[in-house]
Amino acid sequence: MTTVQFPNDFKWGTATAAYQIEGAFEEDGRGASIWDTFAKTPDKVLNGDTGDVACDSYHRIDDDIRLLKELGVSVYRFSIAWPRVYPQGRGELNPLGLTYYEELIDKLIANDIEPFVTLYHWDLPQALQDEGGWENRSTIDAFVTYAETVFHAFNGKVKRWITLNEPWCISILSNYMGAHAPGKQDLQAALDVAHHILVAHGLTVKRFRELSIEGEIGYAPNTEWRTAYSSSPEDVRATQLRNGSFNEWFLSPVLKGEYPELLTSWYESKGYKVKFEPGDMDIISEPIDFLGINYYTGSFIRYAEGNDLYNSEEISSSFAKTDFDWNIYADGFYNVLTWISATYGQIPIYITENGACYEAELQDGKVNDEARISFLHDHIMALHRAIESGVPIKGYMVWSLMDNFEWAFGYSKPFGLVHIDFETLARTPKASYYWYNQLASSNQLEI
Ligand code: BGC
Numbered sequence: 001m002t003t004v005q006f007p008n009d010f011k012w013g014t015a016t017a018a019y020q021i022e023g024a025f026e027e028d029g030r031g032a033s034i035w036d037t038f039a040k041t042p043d044k045v046l047n048g049d050t051g052d053v054a055c056d057s058y059h060r061i062d063d064d065i066r067l068l069k070e071l072g073v074s075v076y077r078f079s080i081a082w083p084r085v086y087p088q089g090r091g092e093l094n095p096l097g098l099t100y101y102e103e104l105i106d107k108l109i110a111n112d113i114e115p116f117v118t119l120y121h122w123d124l125p126q127a128l129q130d131e132g133g134w135e136n137r138s139t140i141d142a143f144v145t146y147a148e149t150v151f152h153a154f155n156g157k158v159k160r161w162i163t164l165n166e167p168w169c170i171s172i173l174s175n176y177m178g179a180h181a182p183g184k185q186d187l188q189a190a191l192d193v194a195h196h197i198l199v200a201h202g203l204t205v206k207r208f209r210e211l212s213i214e215g216e217i218g219y220a221p222n223t224e225w226r227t228a229y230s231s232s233p234e235d236v237r238a239t240q241l242r243n244g245s246f247n248e249w250f251l252s253p254v255l256k257g258e259y260p261e262l263l264t265s266w267y268e269s270k271g272y273k274v275k276f277e278p279g280d281m282d283i284i285s286e287p288i289d290f291l292g293i294n295y296y297t298g299s300f301i302r303y304a305e306g307n308d309l310y311n312s313e314e315i316s317s318s319f320a321k322t323d324f325d326w327n328i329y330a331d332g333f334y335n336v337l338t339w340i341s342a343t344y345g346q347i348p349i350y351i352t353e354n355g356a357c358y359e360a361e362l363q364d365g366k367v368n369d370e371a372r373i374s375f376l377h378d379h380i381m382a383l384h385r386a387i388e389s390g391v392p393i394k395g396y397m398v399w400s401l402m403d404n405f406e407w408a409f410g411y412s413k414p415f416g417l418v419h420i421d422f423e424t425l426a427r428t429p430k431a432s433y434y435w436y437n438q439l440a441s442s443n444q445l446e447i
Contacts, residue, residue: 003444004384011114011395012440013075014068014417015353017121017165019051020404022081024058028096031087033123034133035407038181049410055402056425058100063427065107067401067418071433072440075114077352077397078104079121079165082146089125090142098153105157116350116397117158118220119147119204120197121165122180129182134170134193137277140200147204151213159215161208162292162352163201166222167250170197179408187309188272195274198253202283209286220292220352221250223340225332226301229315234303238312241266242301245310247336255344257285266310290394292352293340295379298332322375324357324413330378337386337393348392354379355399357406357413360430367419367430376432380445398436402427 019035039050057064068076082089084097105115120143128139147163164170171194174180176187184190201219208217224246228239240262248260258281259274267273304313319327337349355376360369376398387393403416411422417433420426439445 001446003446004381006384006443006445007387008443009394010443011075011350012436012443013073013077013114013116013395013397014071014401015077015397015399016057016401016404017079017118018081018084019054019121019123020400020406021055021057021078021402022100023051023053023056025050025052027058028084028099029087029094030081030097031083031089031094032126033081033083034126034129034181035123037126037129038183041183044181044183045408046410046412049405049412051405053425054405055420060425061100061104061107064401065104065111065113067427067429068108068113069111070429070437071401071417072437073113074440075116075395075397076108076401077116077118077162079118079123080150081123082120082143083123083125085149086125086142086146087127089128089139090145093149098150102153105154109157114160115154115158116160116162116352117150117154118162118165119143119150120163120170122170122174124181133182134196135175135189137196137199140196140203143200144203144207148207148211151208151211155213160290160350161213161215161217163204163217163219164197165220165292165352166294167194167197167201167219168222168246170194172245187267187270191267191272191274194249195276195280198250198284199280201254202286205286205288206283216289218288218290218292218350219254220294221247222294222296222353223247223336224296225298225329225335225339226314227298227332227335229300229302232303235301238303238310239301241310242312251340251344253281253284254288255285255291255347257281270309288347290348290350291340291344292350293337294353294399295333295336295351296354296356297326298329298335299327322356322371323359324409326357328356328375328378330382333379334382334385337383337391338389341391346392348394350394351383351396353397353399355415357415359414362419362421362428365428367428369430369432372417372430372432373435376436377445380439381447384445
């Protein structure tokens with residue numbers, strides 16, 4: 001057996017998000033978010049599931065920390081729920097909303113686990129959505145105020161911050177495809193949201209610098225890798241449009257100060273455009289310290305007139321699939337990482353999410369999720385190849401520490417290293433948990 005070695009200071013971790021794990025939806029003054037509303041709207045979430053209880057992590061800090069400690073990770077990525085801190089989105093601060101995070105952060109540090117904090121993982125306060133949400137520019141200021149409050153509360157304890165998780169999901173998936181809260185189907189609204197969240201990101205980074213908050217700040221776009229089905233000019237162009245709309249649309253404004261021209265002219269030819277205000281691109285491109293990258297899947301793309309917005313179709317038949325029916329494409333992970341470095345330069349990267357849904361059952365106290373191990377193995381090897389190719393990757397976080405509320409799919413799609421029984425909330429480490437423990441403790445992968 002051959003092994004490959006990761007850099008000495010490489011960080012291994014796991015990731016979660018507030019609405020997916022916390023529960024305690026009405027406790028200690030928490031306000032409603034767009035996900036409370038969406039989940040309680042008939043037919044939006046499978047089986048009518050909600051995050052009301054989720055993994056009950058709000059009441060189980062010690063259990064969750066023990067799981068992290070025994071897993072041997074050095075970093076834990078979680079998100080803060082804006083509606084706990086400002087129940088109405090702005091205005092009156094709810095100090096109790098910070099207490100849970102303070103205890104979590106203090107206990108993580110006491111256990112030598114670095115807290116890696118996301119400010120926005122999709123739970124916009126409903127009160128702001130009632131005023132137009134991210135389509136309304138005034139939400140930007142509300143976000144910056146919320147971010148400042150959290151920076152002051154945890155300055156010196158948290159050393160790495162993420163402004164936004166997955167801007168493509170916040171904008172296109174939620175406002176054009178309608179699959180996530182608030183469930184709109186309007187491309188112009190989605191482009192407005194995309195622009196406003198990027199401005200909110202940039203202004204937050206500026207405030208972070210102005211306030212001299214300790215540590216580093218970045219954001220976490222989701223990436224996918226599409227390969228042209230053939231070298232025909234039609235397939236190549238369709239693929240450029242798909243990769244451009246997913247990857248470049250959210251990377252180039254921040255890292256190059258511009259939207260990709262291919263896409264702006266494409267959208268304009270269809271009657272849609274970005275609505276700029278003076279100075280927006282300077283704000284958006286305020287330099288960041290690191291890039292968080294989430295990667296799950298990819299596909300082949302073929303030209304298909306009229307099939308979708310980009311005249312393209314996905315050809316997926318030759319890929320093995322996870323239990324979410326997502327293509328397994330580990331080489332795509334390598335391609336994305338090397339492409340980012342080649343296109344945007346040597347910005348440090350943390351893999352802030354990578355993982356897979358597999359529905360292995362709990363039997364005799366064990367969950368044998370070999371398929372997840374194999375998925376992680378192949379992706380971590382692709383990651384190692386990218387490091388060896390010179391991409392400055394500093395850490396890797398599995399999605400997710402535990403099975404949780406998988407958005408529109410409720411509790412039906414488990415991604416965890418730890419199994420959750422959603423009746424009893426009992427936590428049972430899976431085979432992949434022990435496998436990952438080996439990797440994190442040895443800093444070596446057997447290949
Ligand atoms: C999100 C997570 C989600 C995971 C699996 C990412 O898009 O950041 O919240 O659970 O993928 O779908």
